[in-house]
Every structure is written in C-alpha cells, then in structure tokens.
Amino acid sequence: MGCGTSAATEAQGRLSEKDDSVKAPSPALTMKAAILIQRWYRRYVARLEIRRRYTWSIFQSIEYAGEQDQLQLSSFFSFMLDNFTQISGNGPDLISHLLDPALTEEEKQATFEGVEVSDSYSGPHISFPLTVSDTNALLSAFKAQQILHARYVLQLLYETKRFLKQMPNIIYLSTSYTKEITVCGDLHGRLDDLLLIFYKNGLPSTDNPYVFNGDFVDRGKKSIEIIIILFAFLLLYPDHMHLNRGNHEDHIMNLRYGFTKEVMQKYRTHGRQILQLLQDIFSLLPVATVIDDKVLIVHGGISDMTDLEFLGSIERQKIKSVLRLPKSFEDVEAERGLEKICGQAGSLRSAGGPSGGTRKRRCRRRKPSSGSSSSSSSSSSSSSSISSPRGASQVWSSPLPSPRVPSPTDLLQLPFLDSIVAVASLAPPREEAGWKQIVDLLWSDPKKQDGCTANTFRGGGCYFGPDVTRRLLQRHGLQLLIRSHECKQEGYEFCHDGQVITIFSASNYYEEGSNRGAYVKLGPDMVPRFFQYQVSRCTRKLTLHQRVSVAESSALKSLKEKLFAHRSELMAAFQEYDVNKTGCISITDWAQATESVLKLDLPWRTLRPRLARLAPDGAVEYQSCFEDVSAGQPVPQISPNLAETLYRYRTDLEIVFNIIDKDHSGLISIDEFRQTWKLFSSHLNVDVDDSAIDDLARSIDYNKDGSIDFNEFLEAFRVVHKLDTKEKQQG
C-alpha cells in the first residue's frame, strides 16, 4: 500500500497490483476488495442521484415557467379582446380571432355528412353506433401510423358532444358492479403509453372500467389519436369509461403546447371545424369522478373553497377556457381576487420573518418589479401602458413583463388578475364562484405545509396543504383524493399522510428515461394497487449512468437556451459583482446573479460545473456560460435588444402568427406582421418604434411580394448548440 496522492490513483494502483501478483487471492482480501467496491459504488450512485435530481428540477422549473408565460399571454389577449378591439385602427378582427376562432357561416352549417370519403382513403372506416370492431379497427390503424378520415373524426366528435351534454359535472361510480376500476393520469399525446396500458391492463369493457384523469392532449405527437380512442370507448361503454377534464383540455393551452398545430397539420381542410367542436367538448367534460362515495378523482386538486355540492350544480359548458373568465363577470373576479391575493401576500411575507435571507423560494420568486407603487394604480396603468409603452430598459428589469399590471406586488402575475378594468360588472357572483371552483380543480398542486396559497409557481390554481385535504375529505365523508397534473419519477406518489395520490401515466415525459408511468386500480376495499411501466425505444436496457446522462444533457440544453435568451440581463447582473472588470466573479456571486435574473429556483452552485468555466484562481469566468450556444442564423438587421426579445418570446410570437395565419400557409401580410408587433410590444412593454418594425418587415420580405414567411423569420431566432452543429458536420 503506497501513499497515493488521490483516492482514484490509489484504488487503481491497488487493484492492478492484485491482478498482477495474486493469482488466487485470500478470502479475506477478496472480502476487503468487495467491501471497498461496494462503498465506492454507493458513492458513485449517490453522485448520479444528485445529477438526476437537479435534472428533474431543471425540467420542472422550465415547464412551469412556460405555463406562466402562456397564462400571461392569453390573459393579455383576453384583456385586449374585451377592451381594445381596435388597437391600431386597422380593423377589429385581428384580436377578436386571437382567442375565439369563430367559424364562418359556411363552416358552421357544415356537418360531417357533407364530407366525402374518397376512394383513395386507405385508413380505417367506422360506423355508428360504434361496436367493438370499430374500436379494434381504430387501435390497429393507429398502431400502423394511419390517420382517421376527417369525416369520421367529425362524426365521432358530434356524437361525443351529444353524449357529454347530458352528463353531470361530477360522475358517481360504484365498484360493486365490477371488481376493480383503473385510474390513469396525464397521457399528453403519448399514444405508446396508452397502448401499453391497454396491453397490460386490458381494453376498456363492461368488466374493465377506466377513469382517465385529464391532460390527454398536448406535448406528444399523437394527441388526436388518443382523443379519438378515448371518445370511441366512451361512446361504446358509456357506463364504464369516464373522462375528467384536465388543464390542457383547453383551447388556449393547446395553442402553445402543440395540439392545435397537430390538428391543423393532420387535418388541413377540416382542422378548424374539428378544433371548434373540441373546444365545446372540452368544456363539456365532467370535472370530477367519485368512486363509492369514498374516493374523489380530479385532475389538479382542491382548494379551501372546493365544495362538491356546489360544483355539481354549476353550468360547466360556459367555461370554455379556464384561463379566461366568461366575459361578463371577469371584472368582479379580478378585483375580488386582487384583494384576496394581496391579503395572502401580506401573510406570506410576514411568515418569511424579518430575516430576508431565509430560503422561501416560492415567495421570493415574485419579485416586486421596479417603478410601481400600489395595487390601486393597476387599473389605470393597465390601459395607459398600451397607449404609451415604457422604455425598453424597464422591461429587462422586470421578471415577467406584464404591461397591464406593472405589478405593485409580484402576486399580480396571477393570470386571472390581469384583466382589471374599472367597469362595474353585471355578472352573477354565482357564475364567478363556479369558475373559480373549476380553476382550482384543474390547476392546483398539493403542498406539505398546512394552508391554501395561490399557485404562483404555475400561475394558476392554488397549493393546498394537508389540512385542506383533511377538511374536504371529512366534510364529504371521503377517504382518498386521486389527482394527476404533476410528473412523478415513479409514475405515482403519496402525500398528505396517504390521503392524496398523484398518478401520472406518460412515461419518459421530460426525456427518454426521465420517469416511469403508472396507473392505479381500486377494488371495493378501496386499497390502491399501482402498476408501473416505461415505454422504451431501445432494445438494450440503458445503465443508470446512461439514463442520467441523456436526460441531464437535454435539461442542460434547455437551461443554456434560457441563459442565452437573457444574456444582456445576466451580463449586467454579473458585471455588478465584477467591480474590477476582470471577467470573473466568485461562485456565490455567480449563483446569486443567475438566480436573480432567471428565477428558476435551481441549485446553481451544483450546476455551475455544467454551465460555466472556472478561472485558475477558482472564480467563474462568467462569459463562458454563453459559449456553447449561438444564434441559429444570421440575424436580420435589428438592435441587440430586439433580437433578445425575439429569442425569449419566440414561442409566444409563433402562437400569435399561427393564429393570424388563417389558411395555415405559413405566410402573413406585412400589415398583419406590423399589427402583431404593435400588439405584442405592448404586451411585452418593449418600445419598438414603427419605422424599425417596417424596416424589419421589409428586410425579411425577400421576394418583395408583400407577404412574410414567419417560420423562416422565427428560425433566425432559434438558439443552437455549437457542439451539436459540430457533431453533425463531422458525422
């Protein structure tokens, strides 16, 4: 045994020594070696575990930040729609069809009967009323990557709508007729997961009832297929197939998360009609299921206001999107909500204590932005900000620019508080309360501490504590709450002393290998039994190290894109610490600066080795965290500030462009482009002068025909990873 200078060389030296000189090692030595290997191996696994955990945090933070963005954007649209139908005097229709893609008279009149199925169609044929052979045909066609004809889709949707109209808000089931009921969580367009569940657990039937707990669509590429299969089984076994609404069964969410795009791509001619029908159907989906009066199943969760009797009596079809209050009573809700939330803000702050340094991340997230005074000013400033956008400099200093509410308190980022106007409302408070109840069911997450607070991390719904769960279950004589809505590594998780189960059925949700999916079965004894699975494209099982590395690198990529999109803000923050202009700051300062800008609540110090380089003296060379990424294409002639805005709000812009592009040609007129920018810059509160936009529009109208290919335009603002490009070139 020499005196090695590091553990690594010592261990290596010792093991090779053994290999060379000892042919048959003594049992004692073997034992020692084994113990040694065991200890090193456990440490190795522990280090991987740390990486796996922070990878998870990155995915989750970025996901929720995206949800916040979408809520921001859509509430801004609502506000515009309700208050400023004419933004630039150039016709009112731009904004009005942002949110309500109203069909033309012709489209409204049309029904599935008028849609011809041509002879060249090779996909499945179905006939109504549906039978088992129809659902079988659908399943095998989708397995073979076929697409169902628009005629059948429309007919299926009409039938589904008619069926759902007569369903109550809350479905009451009983296990006494069947042995067990299967409950599945989020599927998110992952057809493979649904097929795997059916393969393992059997198809829905009178002997095998299912409850699907929302979020069937978005993110995955096969959302429409999932919808079709679920609706077909719903019509086939109306008493044994049950669907709860999720927060993604919402046409406004679908704009960002891909379902709208998917439908338009698969159904070019009838896409709008299909989407319109789906919008109605989504609002008609029941919002909760109760089994044996003992188990409550909802997509998100509950709040301290949740009241099942009341929920049972509201008119759910009026709530097309939970991101938007039905128009007439928006205002009252906004004001009422504001008071309530501000009250909560106060209590949160005082709970944080006088020492501002205590870690209370979810509260800290809502940083009061600059230049604001009090909540009472919000209504007036909301409109004034549109007529006179403030300077760009202020935008960079506020975390989530929201022009209509220059956020007196951070908590005003709640989407439902955005449309604050001083108009008295005629809406019955009852409807407003009903809307609030549904928002809570669809958007809430459980938390471990007692109490009920606004879910500012996601931007909607609330966080409910064990006491809220206990009270609700007690009041209604229930035993258990099953909800979905959050991805869990094992596919399911218990919390609140076993009174709440989270079930999530989309495996590999964030990345190949990131999580398992699960479903849960309940028998008359109400003891949940879990089944886990993971869809795998690889034939060989990946090692733990490989699994962690794949997910990690994908998470880090997204994170680096975030860094890049906030480059100037970050640089300003770094330079504040870098008094001597050395280009280096301490790790602690780097971590603080990064968090202060991005607000993702991530363990930055742990992540640092993956994001930025150290100088020889141990300080962070902060420029290095932008090294791996760069602009995808040469950027058109625009100011750096505008370019960064584009990087950051690329997704938002894409959504707006796609709505404006009615015929889905990928082209919009220069005039529409200009209007979009005006709308958008008032949303972002960026001061872009008209001539700059005109120049930009002209410069990207390459063939000078007056129309702009916005996909090409946005492509220039995609962040690319240098390592990838190199690999591609080499490969």
Add this chain to the structure above:
Amino acid sequence: MAEERDSAEALVSEIHKKITDAFEVFDHEFNKTVDIREIGTIIRSLGCFPSEGELHDIIAEVEEEEPTGYIHFEKFLPVMTKVLMELNEFSCNILILKHFVLHHILGEPFTREEMEEMFSAALDPDKNVIFYKDFVSMMTIEET
C-alpha cells in the same frame, strides 16, 4: 496565527456551502428539511464512503428526539461539517480506504437490485466481462 485562522474559516465556509448545496437539491419543500432516506445520498455525494451501518450512526446523531422522518439542516450541518473537516485534515479520503483495508470489517450484503444495477453499469455489453480499470475510473472520476 491570524492567517491560519482565516484559512481555517475559509475552509469551514467552503465546506458549509458544499453541504448546503447538496442538501438543497433534496429539500423539495424549501423548508430546510430532507427526507431521512435521502441522507445517505447526500453524505455519499459529498465524497464520503460510509457503510449502511456507519450511515445509521450518523443518522442517529442528526435525528430529532422524536423522529419525524425528516432531517433538519441545522442538525445536519455541524455533524457533516465535522466529518468533512476530518476528511480534509488528512488531506485525502485515502485514510478511510486504509481504515477498511487494515481493519477487518464485516461486509454488508448488496441488495439484489443494487447488484444488478452495478453489473449493468460495469459489464462490457459485447464481451460480458468487467474491465476493472474502466470500472474503477468510472467510479472514482470527479466530474467537476
């Protein structure tokens, strides 16, 4: 003397930061607690090699008088600082290694799962043997 004290203080503060970072990765509620089952991962990720038995001793030291299933940061920090300071004093983890090699220590069984996972990480898929040099470097490499 003053310099020595400064560098000792710097060392302690560096160790404190390391421990805080590792702890925070597992502090899902942001309330300065972690699940007791995560403690082993935290300690090992900080570069220690405790056996399950030794881990048990450390946990006993940091646990609340009435066990809640959670470990509080204030309890964990001083104990862990002491452990890491001792490691540091001998400048290298090697001391621990020698300790194992020189003393007869009873082994603990690997669980079946752990064993399978380890082999899946260690085995060369084509030849179905373990290249121990690769295995050692895989386990000992410091990825920072």
